[in-house]
Amino acid sequence: MQLIYAFNGTGKTRLSREFKDLVAPKDSENEEHDGVQPRDRILYYNAFTEDLFYWDNDLENDVKPKLKIQPNTFTGWLLDLIDTSGEYSNIAENFQKYTGSKANPVFNPEYKIKNPDDKEKEIVVPANSEITFEIASDKPDDYESAIEEESNNVVQGKYEVIKISKGEESNFVWSVMYTLLQQVISNLNEIDPTNRSIDNFNTLKYVFIDDPVSSLDDNHLIELAIDLANLIKSSQSSDLKFIITTHNPLFYNVLFNEFSKAEKLILRKSSDGNHELIGQGDDSPFSYHLYLKDELNKAAESGEINKYHFNFLRNVLEKTSTFLGYKEWGELLPQSKARSNPYARVINLYNHAKHSGDEISEVQEEHKRVFKYLVKEIDSIYKGTRSQNTTQA
Known part of the structure; x- marks a missing residue:
């Protein structure tokens, strides 16, 4: 495992992109090279991962806010994986654990809508491509309407769909990635590939994580860092390598101590533009x-x-x-x-x-x-x- 600390603006996100292109070079026309998708060799989380999720705010038609996922080869693969493995509850659990939020993320089933350009045709909205966030409403169900609908939900009340904060949104995207990592390690820990529940990760070599803690409070940040360290330590595959970059000293410090036996180096840039790696002692710098x-x-x-x-x-x-x-x-x-x-x-x-x-x-x-x-x-x-x-x- 490689752990890298650097200021914002240093180039951590650029590093993740460059590393991805090095590990899994892409053709000029698409992301596939020699029949291999980048995700077959490397999974990475960075600012670009968050950009794959965006809000549908149709206020004019009073549509409930929902977080949508940009369609591409990676997200299509990810949605199929979520559907096949049924990881919805684990994603929700991780999201609520690290944010303290009571909002429950709900993935959509497949449904159809009218084509706005041709009312005679329908558009299929893929399953798991939209997420709404529900919280318990303060307003209980009206007794008469509950009786009419033969509902037993009079006491429990209703759920409201809300738009979560930007920080919670970032942490939800991370929760999807973290749940995926849990599945990756669980599968690859099965030494015999024929006994694995899925074969999607058989050729995976690297996991690159860039700053998953941008909006966590200190308590949740420490909890996430320890959980991530334990998850990485639980990996029994010698072929799977992890790279983590961060600008957060506390996150770095926790991981530094969790992997205290690893070699520690500082990359220094001299006035002439050259760089050198200098050994660092075992005492955590923070x-x-x-x-x-x-x-x-x-x-x-x-x-x-x-x-x-x-x-x-x-x-x-x-x-x-x-x-x-x-x-x-x-x-x-x-x-x-x-x-x-x-x-x-x-x-x-x-x-x-x-x-x-x-x-x-x-x-x-x-x-x-x-x-x-x-x-x-x-x-x-x-x-x-x-x-x-x-x-x-």
Whole structure:
């Protein structure tokens, strides 16, 4: 398993596409090469995977919102696989587990609609090509209508179809992929190919996963990372390789610790444009200052900011800048056109009280505001929402 950390904008998604083309080159006219589809050799999840899902928002005709899947050779194969294996409940379970959502994803059966261009003809909508999300309604069924319809649903109430958030949508797409991975590993763990329930994965060599955690809270993120690590560890196939890329330090840190015995390297780019791989120790690059970062957030939220918190702040910046390849920790801070690194100067003013037990002079209100601002900047680095340090006038 290869685990790669890099900032947003570095090229992780491009790497997944380049790797796919390297593993399964495509012809100029279609994605098939020598009779082999890319999915036969590699499965990958990235931003392009999410683009295969889109919302049908027909507000004019008051149509219930539904998430549709773009038709192509991969999604057609995927829909057939879902239908054959009956993985609907597992997809729903994974989605609800990692989002905490009560919405239940429902895949459509095959149905027909009138062709808008020719009313005499019908269009077949394939099974599993549309998903609606249902939640229990607050409004119970009307008693009389329930009696008329011979329904026993008076107490249980109705279901409402809702449009889930963008973050939940991303996690639903990931849940489809994760459920597919569970099936892949379960099948390939059967050594004898003739005993496998399906043969769709017999020639699969690589799984490439790019940032499946863009909108998870920390608790669900950690849970997903541990589950993914355990799933990969459960693979008994020596032929199946995994590559995971991420911009999220916490996700990286959890996986780093889960695969602690693996070789660890840092790719550095020198000023002349060359690159070199440098060995990294066994200590996780983010483990120690995750605690410090939590302390910084608590101080910023409560407003109880002491001198030693600025030492914590510098400590986190030093560790992060070293891992990310900066020469000086001050380079991570927002810069000013008028003054030379003013935020680093503020941090250094309070950098002598290293422990909470030291004698502490009161921190100036202006510097408390600076502290809170810098804690937010560190959060943006950790979440991958800031690809480079900003410049202020």
